[in-house]
Amino acid sequence: MRLNTVAGLDPMVTDTTTGSLRAALSGEKARFQALFFVYYASFSGFAVFRNVYLEEMGMSGSAMGQIGFLMTATGVAVQPLWGVASDYFRAERPVLILGAVASAVALLSYPVAAGLAAPFLLVAVGTAIYSAARAPIVPITNGLVLSRGYDYGSVRAFGSIAFGIGSLGFGFLVAALGTASVVYFYVGGTAVLVAIVLSVSESADSESDGADTGDGTDTGEEGNTSDGVSADRTATDGGDESATADDDAGGDEASLSEAVRALVTNSQFLVVLVIGFLVGFSIRGGSAYFSVYMRAVDAGMAVGPWSLSPDAVTGLSWAVKTAFEAAAFVYAVRLSWSYRSFLLLGGVAVTVPNLVYGLTGQPWAIIAVQSASGLGYGLYYVAIVNLVYVVASDRVTSTAQTVLTGVGIGFGGAVGQVAGGELMDLVGVQEMYLYIAVVGFVGAAVAVFVRQDGTIGDENRAV
Numbered sequence: 001m002r003l004n005t006v007a008g009l010d011p012m013v014t015d016t017t018t019g020s021l022r023a024a025l026s027g028e029k030a031r032f033q034a035l036f037f038v039y040y041a042s043f044s045g046f047a048v049f050r051n052v053y054l055e056e057m058g059m060s061g062s063a064m065g066q067i068g069f070l071m072t073a074t075g076v077a078v079q080p081l082w083g084v085a086s087d088y089f090r091a092e093r094p095v096l097i098l099g100a101v102a103s104a105v106a107l108l109s110y111p112v113a114a115g116l117a118a119p120f121l122l123v124a125v126g127t128a129i130y131s132a133a134r135a136p137i138v139p140i141t142n143g144l145v146l147s148r149g150y151d152y153g154s155v156r157a158f159g160s161i162a163f164g165i166g167s168l169g170f171g172f173l174v175a176a177l178g179t180a181s182v183v184y185f186y187v188g189g190t191a192v193l194v195a196i197v198l199s200v201s202e203s204a205d206s207e208s209d210g211a212d213t214g215d216g217t218d219t220g221e222e223g224n225t226s227d228g229v230s231a232d233r234t235a236t237d238g239g240d241e242s243a244t245a246d247d248d249a250g251g252d253e254a255s256l257s258e259a260v261r262a263l264v265t266n267s268q269f270l271v272v273l274v275i276g277f278l279v280g281f282s283i284r285g286g287s288a289y290f291s292v293y294m295r296a297v298d299a300g301m302a303v304g305p306w307s308l309s310p311d312a313v314t315g316l317s318w319a320v321k322t323a324f325e326a327a328a329f330v331y332a333v334r335l336s337w338s339y340r341s342f343l344l345l346g347g348v349a350v351t352v353p354n355l356v357y358g359l360t361g362q363p364w365a366i367i368a369v370q371s372a373s374g375l376g377y378g379l380y381y382v383a384i385v386n387l388v389y390v391v392a393s394d395r396v397t398s399t400a401q402t403v404l405t406g407v408g409i410g411f412g413g414a415v416g417q418v419a420g421g422e423l424m425d426l427v428g429v430q431e432m433y434l435y436i437a438v439v440g441f442v443g444a445a446v447a448v449f450v451r452q453d454g455t456i457g458d459e460n461r462a463v
Contacts, residue, residue: 028200029150035141035196036159042189044166045173045182046107048318052291052311053110053179057119061289061429065421067120067127068288072414074128075135079406082136083399088256092144092398095136096197102133104190111180135410139401144200146389147397153382157329160378164322171315259395268391269400271449272384276408277415278443279347279380284409285416285436286354289429290314296429297361313363321370321377328378335379340450342383347444349376351437358434384409387452412443 051064059067086095109126113119145155173181263269293299294310294317301308308316332342353373356365384404392400416436423432 028148029155031196031200032141032145032150032155033158035193035200036156037162038189038192038196039137039162040159041162041166042186042193044163044318045170046186047163047287048167048170048314049174049179049182049291049311051289052174052295053114053182054123055292056179057114057123059120061292061421061424063120063421064289064292065418065424067123068284068417068421069414070124071127071131072284072410072417074131076406076410076414078132079135079139079402079410080399083139083396083402084256084260086136086140086398086402087396092140093197093200095140097194099133099135099137100190100193100197103130103137104187106130106133107183107186110183114180135406136398136402139405140398142385143389143397143401146386151333152385153329153332153378156382156385157326157378160322160326160329160374164319164326167318167322168315171312171318174311175309255395259393260399263392263396263400263403266391268450268452269388271446272387272391272404273408275343275347275443275446275450276384276404277412278439278446279350280409280412280443281416281419282351282354282436282440282443283377283416284413285420285439286357286433288413288417289420289424289432290317290357292424293357293429293433294366299361299363299366301363313367317367317370320367321374324371324374325378326374328375329382332379332382338450339383339387339452340447342379343387343447343450344444346376346378346380346383347440347447349373350380351440351444352376354433354437354440358430358432358437361430387450391452 051068054064054067082095082099086092106126106129109122109130113122113126116122142152142156145152170182170185173185291311291314294314297310299310299313301313335342337345349372353366353369356369360366385401388400388404389397416439420432420436423435427435
């Protein structure tokens with residue numbers, strides 16, 4: 001069963017809506033690169049300055065942690081549901097569009113709440129809806145990219161580049177336009193995101209269904225048909241027309257159930273979830289309070305005739321980090337390392353900055369250590385996404401990615417933000433980073449238990 005986002009619409013209307021984007025983005029891979037670029041550019045301001053916004057509303061570190069936990073935990077709860085629904089109905093584009101629009105509307109609760117004497121409740125409700133809506137966007141897009149056989153790193157790098165550009169720009173925009181500007185830029189970005197999603201074919205083989213991909217060459221991996229069964233299997237079946245739609249639906253549901261059961265009992269998948277939880281705890285617990293930390297240690301500095309505020313240095317730090325992150329995403333596939341090495345070294349590298357933050361508040365040291373953070377995140381994230389793709393069967397691609405992002409990385413980040421907020425009130429924002437760093441190093445160490453053969457770019461996976 002497949003949902004059609006344009007069913008009932010005049011084809012000419014659809015062509016008018018997406019035709020210019022198809023012409024500008026002549027290949028489907030380029031459209032996915034644009035999708036990541038727009039999403040991360042619009043999201044960057046809110047991600048970097050959210051807690052500064054909450055601090056301006058009068059919230060304590062504990063309240064910030066509760067909002068952060070709610071935002072991540074809600075995503076954790078719904079991501080597997082989004083993944084299963086997307087795989088069962090094969091409705092990736094409807095899910096992406098719904099998530100983008102609903103998250104934008106929900107985020108408008110922040111500027112409304114800023115005018116209230118007690119903003120916590122409205123912010124909490126808006127955050128929960130926002131998180132639930134945006135939860136499937138990245139993991140389902142990851143699955144779409146991988147299912148087409150594209151080099152994931154070369155696509156995801158555009159997200160890192162956009163995040164760096166966005167965070168650098170927002171470092172100055174927040175000072176000029178106010179913190180609420182991060183919300184309005186996200187809302188505007190989602191409109192562009194929806195247009196790009198409409199220009200992307202919903203499956204790697206949509207041309208076999210008569211759908212226009214906009215590029216006659218980028219049809220994804222050979223041998224895949226619209227029902228997720230290999231061409232070889234279809235040929236073997238002889239194209240038996242006597243099979244009914246009900247039989248197909250029943251077999252499809254059974255194969256999905258078996259694939260999910262095999263996934264959740266796979267020891268390597270469970271090890272990856274533990275790594276994702278612990279390293280996610282350290283990454284999200286640290287990054288969520290970074291802008292607050294920069295103001296607390298007064299990390300402003302002078303560069304020649306210019307004087308940079310702590311907010312500007314925050315944006316500059318994120319820009320440096322994501323520049324190295326983008327390079328790591330692009331070149332990771334060229335490294336003939338094992339998955340274990342990627343996750344171990346990447347996990348250590350992303351944790352080192354938290355240790356530095358806890359030991360010094362010098363702006364130049366903070367900026368310098370962003371290179372390790374960016375390189376480590378690129379290596380770690382490319383490895384963990386590709387590893388999950390390899391150990392999962394092609395029937396549960398979206399499910400596997402949403403479980404990783406939600407139950408693993410997401411839930412770890414949620415707990416990390418709550419712990420960080422409590423520690424910030426208890427020992428101070430700088431000392432908090434020392435505790436978070438310990439958890440990150442433990443998570444990196446768990447990578448020694450990864451036994452999966454192969455490395456990034458290998459095509460062998462579960463079937």
